[in-house]
Amino acid sequence: MRILLLAGTSEARNLAHALVERGHQVTASLVGATRAPRDLGCETRIGGFGGEQGFRDWLAAHPVDLVIDATHPFAVQITDRTARVCADVKLEHLQLRRDPWGPADGDNWTFIDHPAQAESVIQTGSKVFLATGRQTLEQFAGLSSCTLICRQIDPPEEPFPFENGEFLVGRPPFSIEDEVQLFTNLKIDWLVVKNAGGVMSRSKLDAARQIGLPVLMINRTAPPDGPIVTSVDAALEWLDAHYQG
Structure with missing residues (x-):
């Protein structure tokens, strides 16, 4: 399967390696916020797409079967744009958003x-x-x-x-x-x-x-509509279940 992985988190890095091990063709995309990012074990592009139209143009030129958004939970513009474009071009789209923190006894x-x-x-x-x-x-x-x-x-x-x-x-x-x-x-x-x-x-x-x-x-903002998982294991399980049925 051809997958575009929007990366930039530790979960994205772990997911990239796991997807490659399962034989998927993965292209990871980093916005370039960190000057020396860690290796993702797959084809990696660094730099933005050039806005929404640039993202649409890239998808048209590089057909994929699935987009996984594993960006930072506060990368709101990227997440909203990704959901909007994928819905518009009818491209499968999964969000990997780790659970938020919650206070425990002793927290202020x-x-x-x-x-x-x-x-x-x-x-x-x-x-x-x-x-x-x-x-x-x-x-x-x-x-x-x-x-x-x-x-x-x-x-x-x-x-x-x-x-x-x-x-x-x-x-x-x-x-x-x-x-x-x-x-x-x-x-x-x-x-x-x-x-x-x-x-x-x-x-x-x-x-x-x-x-x-x-x-x-x-606080985080509410995520766009669509399937959401909160861990790498859950993303792999979703992928297996979704494409076996």
């Missing part, structure tokens, strides 16, 4: 729907650790009275967009102990996180619980 989480709401929750003068990526930094402009630290994988190519902030470079995974030490040494008052889910990146939340650090959790 506040939920918001948009980064702009952070200023109504976080106190003036707070030191804030933004574990949200650089793409949405501008949406935290309202935290002008706070000190902001944004962690990203690659060294920044441009300065921090606000005078009250700085970048911290680090490549995951991070242990709970590492995160506890980091937050303690930096004297962080608030941790801001997108509810991306997943095991590998949960250590910062476990560390926050351990030291009593409040967390501002940004």
